Amino acid sequence: MVEEKVMTSEATVSSDKFAGAIALDGTKTIEVQEDKKEKLGFFARKKKEKKKEASQMLEWKKDWWKALLCLAPCLIILGIFTFYPIIKTFIVSFFPSYNYLRDTFGSFGFDSYVKVLTDDVFWRAMFNTVIMVVVSVPLSILIALLITVLLNSIKKLQGVYQVIFFLPYVTNGMAFGLVFSTIFSPMDYGLVNTIINALGGSSVAWTGTAEMIPYWAGIVVITIYAIWNGLAFKILVFLGGLQAIDKQYYQAAQVDATPKGRVFTKITVPLLSPMILYITITSLMGAFKSYSSVVALFGEDMGNAQDETFITAVGYIYKYFNQVTTSSRGATLLSQASAAALILFVFILIITFVQMWANKKKVHY
Amino acid sequence: MEVKLVNLTKVFSKKEGDVVAVDHINIDIPSGKLVGLLGPSGCGKSTTLYMIAGLHRPTEGQIFFGENEVSKYPPEKRGIGLVFQNYALYPHLTVEQNITFPLENQKMKKAEAKAKAYEYAKIVGIEGLLNRKPGQLSGGQQQRVAIARALVKQPDVLLLDEPLSNLDARLRLQTREEIKRIQRETGVTTIFVTHDQEEAMSISDEIVVMNFGVVHQIGIPQEVYNEPVDMFVAKFLGTPPINIFDGIFDGRSTRLYGQTMKLAYDRSKLLESGKTFKGLIPETMKITENGPYEVIVDKVENFTEEIKAEVNTEVAVEEGKEEVVVEEKTPITEDIKKMKLYFHRNGHEEIYSANFPCNDSIKVGDTIHLSFKTEVNVGVRPENIVVDPKGPISVYVDQVEYIGRDKTMIFKFGKEETKTFKAIIPSDLDVHVGDTININFKRFFIFDKEGVRLI
Numbered sequence: 001m002v003e004e005k006v007m008t009s010e011a012t013v014s015s016d017k018f019a020g021a022i023a024l025d026g027t028k029t030i031e032v033q034e035d036k037k038e039k040l041g042f043f044a045r046k047k048k049e050k051k052k053e054a055s056q057m058l059e060w061k062k063d064w065w066k067a068l069l070c071l072a073p074c075l076i077i078l079g080i081f082t083f084y085p086i087i088k089t090f091i092v093s094f095f096p097s098y099n100y101l102r103d104t105f106g107s108f109g110f111d112s113y114v115k116v117l118t119d120d121v122f123w124r125a126m127f128n129t130v131i132m133v134v135v136s137v138p139l140s141i142l143i144a145l146l147i148t149v150l151l152n153s154i155k156k157l158q159g160v161y162q163v164i165f166f167l168p169y170v171t172n173g174m175a176f177g178l179v180f181s182t183i184f185s186p187m188d189y190g191l192v193n194t195i196i197n198a199l200g201g202s203s204v205a206w207t208g209t210a211e212m213i214p215y216w217a218g219i220v221v222i223t224i225y226a227i228w229n230g231l232a233f234k235i236l237v238f239l240g241g242l243q244a245i246d247k248q249y250y251q252a253a254q255v256d257a258t259p260k261g262r263v264f265t266k267i268t269v270p271l272l273s274p275m276i277l278y279i280t281i282t283s284l285m286g287a288f289k290s291y292s293s294v295v296a297l298f299g300e301d302m303g304n305a306q307d308e309t310f311i312t313a314v315g316y317i318y319k320y321f322n323q324v325t326t327s328s329r330g331a332t333l334l335s336q337a338s339a340a341a342l343i344l345f346v347f348i349l350i351i352t353f354v355q356m357w358a359n360k361k362k363v364h365y
Numbered sequence: 366m367e368v369k370l371v372n373l374t375k376v377f378s379k380k381e382g383d384v385v386a387v388d389h390i391n392i393d394i395p396s397g398k399l400v401g402l403l404g405p406s407g408c409g410k411s412t413t414l415y416m417i418a419g420l421h422r423p424t425e426g427q428i429f430f431g432e433n434e435v436s437k438y439p440p441e442k443r444g445i446g447l448v449f450q451n452y453a454l455y456p457h458l459t460v461e462q463n464i465t466f467p468l469e470n471q472k473m474k475k476a477e478a479k480a481k482a483y484e485y486a487k488i489v490g491i492e493g494l495l496n497r498k499p500g501q502l503s504g505g506q507q508q509r510v511a512i513a514r515a516l517v518k519q520p521d522v523l524l525l526d527e528p529l530s531n532l533d534a535r536l537r538l539q540t541r542e543e544i545k546r547i548q549r550e551t552g553v554t555t556i557f558v559t560h561d562q563e564e565a566m567s568i569s570d571e572i573v574v575m576n577f578g579v580v581h582q583i584g585i586p587q588e589v590y591n592e593p594v595d596m597f598v599a600k601f602l603g604t605p606p607i608n609i610f611d612g613i614f615d616g617r618s619t620r621l622y623g624q625t626m627k628l629a630y631d632r633s634k635l636l637e638s639g640k641t642f643k644g645l646i647p648e649t650m651k652i653t654e655n656g657p658y659e660v661i662v663d664k665v666e667n668f669t670e671e672i673k674a675e676v677n678t679e680v681a682v683e684e685g686k687e688e689v690v691v692e693e694k695t696p697i698t699e700d701i702k703k704m705k706l707y708f709h710r711n712g713h714e715e716i717y718s719a720n721f722p723c724n725d726s727i728k729v730g731d732t733i734h735l736s737f738k739t740e741v742n743v744g745v746r747p748e749n750i751v752v753d754p755k756g757p758i759s760v761y762v763d764q765v766e767y768i769g770r771d772k773t774m775i776f777k778f779g780k781e782e783t784k785t786f787k788a789i790i791p792s793d794l795d796v797h798v799g800d801t802i803n804i805n806f807k808r809f810f811i812f813d814k815e816g817v818r819l820i
Contacts, residue, residue: 246451246453248449248451248453249453249455251420251440251447251449251453252447252449252453254420254439254440254441255418255419255420255440255441255445255446255447256441256466256467256470256514256518257441257442257467257470257471258441258466258467258470259470262469262470266455266458266466267455270455270457270458271456271457273457
């Protein structure tokens with residue numbers, strides 16, 4: 001395994017050099033492109049190259065092998081760390097008795113899928129995940145939109161407010177978690193509990209020992225965490241989009257005596273729709289993949305050690321994957337984890353397609 | 366609805382200092398008329414329009430719609446329709462939704478709004494495009510949608526910001542007639558802004574010529590063209606632009622580049638206006654018995670002026686055996702007796718003063734005759750230049766451009782001159798490059814050096 005890794009990196013380096021050499025050998029245009037490439041990121045560089053090659057179809061036919069060589073470093077890395085694991089996951093999920101250590105497949109079958117789909121824990125994980133998606137995604141987008149519009153309409157100290165809202169984006173996750181745990185401390189001195197006590201209620205165990213946390217409280221904390229966590233980026237994207245909208249639309253609306261609410265729903269939202277679609281899809285995927293936030297809030301067991309109250313879909317996959325080396329049934333668990341991953345993948349795929357289709361009519365580009 | 370602008374001023378405060386975009390302008394726009402605000406870019410015409418719309422707050426002055434002062438009202442309370450330069454149609458709404466948008470704001474019922482939208486779509490001629498999105502329309506169609514959207518709520522005043530600038534030349538001709546037709550059909554008071562004089566002249570009932578935030582002239586287009594109040598207006602209107610010749614007026618006739626032009630104009634008017642005093646050339650001022658300017662002396666001040674000069678004298682110097690003539694400079698001073706006269710013209714208040722050589726016979730209260738020369742600009746529109754063998758001015762033909770219906774002759778005063786002028790002459794007239802021909806002016810204006818019209 002280690003040997004393989006070293007070999008890979010060597011191959012990458014040598015092909016990189018090779019790509020450079022080709023560029024030097026090549027025509028002037030390629031050299032110019034080399035300069036440009038310096039400024040772009042690694043992946044953007046590759047993309048640009050692809051585009052350029054595509055635009056020169058005639059030359060492309062002659063120089064396809066040059067193109068391939070230029071793309072090689074990227075392709076090799078992607079192949080080893082992305083494509084190969086995806087394909088392997090797909091294959092392994094259909095071989096219930098796949099042995100991880102010996103790399104033997106055994107017989108083909110759908111047992112892993114049956115096991116996953118009949119597992120109560122899997123359905124709990126899916127339920128939790130769907131709740132997080134359904135509650136946190138629309139809520140966070142709506143809140144981000146409102147904050148953005150307010151932020152944009154403020155004239156004085158706009159820069160200061162922008163900095164305040166963007167700060168979480170550059171803040172360390174640990175600092176973030178510490179602040180959060182103080183706000184939602186299960187003790188009476190926690191910020192939220194202080195407020196509840198002041199209003200005459202009794203303290204709620206928001207975080208801490210899993211057995212003590214009521215289910216709804218856990219979901220509330222996760223949702224608020226998810227909204228807060230993603231807010232800065234969403235505001236950043238929306239603010240960019242909002243400032244690109246021609247001011248004359250608003251002047252025209254003003255002349256036509258359009259009420260503020262209608263300006264928001266009939267002008268701002270439709271004109272921001274490409275941004276909203278982008279944010280919706282990315283945050284949907286993000287919500288489906290939520291795992292680290294749950295671990296951060298409720299520990300590695302994702303709730304109670306027996307029933308994993310707050311387990312998520314990705315959490316479920318990791319749980320089985322982690323048990324591969326520790327459990328006696330290790331091999332079959334890897335197949336099960338793979339099956340669960342594929343089910344989640346199909347789920348996200350379907351939802352994204354539905355979303356794209358539904359938005360086709362609504363999104364104005 | 367009559368629109369009245371009183372002392373309207375807009376000052377933009379910037380870091381580098383205040384910029385006066387509109388400077389105390391007064392305009393009366395009669396009800397139901399189409400009025401064009403015309404001027405070069407940066408003249409304050411768009412700022413004026415946006416102040417009428419309420420999108421800019423005036424620094425000073427008032428805006429009246431009829432009897433109401435609307436200066437303090439926000440745009441939505443003024444009852445205006447505004448068509449933006451780039452139309453500002455909502456790209457995500459269909460043409461119909463765009464037109465009904467202002468009506469829905471007024472909580473009008475859907476069916477009613479649709480019927481109204483159709484009515485106005487028909488007026489502007491886009492009833493077949495109601496289900497399209499703005500992106501699927503041509504520039505001209507988009508503009509009609511924008512006009513329909515502005516008109517549908519039946520505004521008292523319709524404002525158009527550079528309505529034709531985003532259209533190509535052919536469409537522009539067509540659309541400007543269309544705008545005129547729509548305005549006439551709806552009878553709405555319309556104010557539009559343009560930098561294109563041809564556009565403004567062709568469709569406006571009245572034009573307002575502006576520059577540097579100041580109104581130069583307001584009037585019916587043909588009148589403004591025929592009788593510009595100053596050189597700016599004369600230069601701004603007309604293509605090809607008016608020719609401006611440097612001339613010198615000596616009280617009797619005007620000379621152009623050394624050629625005397627005896628032109629049939631009422632010289633007494635020019636003399637009477639007194640404006641010729643402004644551009645006078647001091648060295649040319651003389652007291653003569655038959656001078657054209659009659660003035661009354663108010664005060665005489667005698668003084669002596671010391672003139673220092675050097676006189677060259679030839680001195681014979683002995684150099685060895687030969688005599689050589691050497692030039693030597695000798696400084697001399699001479700006292701010249703002079704007088705400063707203060708005088709005024711009969712029936713005028715202004716008092717002028719000038720220095721003259723001493724003349725004891727002139728006393729306070731005397732009527733004397735003066736003559737002097739004044740620098741003037743003579744403006745002649747290209748179509749008012751005629752080729753006339755007996756014409757007073759002889760010019761050199763530099764170039765001839767054929768247009769079809771007529772041709773443009775480019776000429777200058779003498780072959781070596783660099784400054785060229787344009788004349789539009791009939792195409793059948795035989796004129797060749799290199800000819801020297803005589804021309805005459807059918808109509809011309811005389812402006813002083815500051816651009817103020819004299820006659």
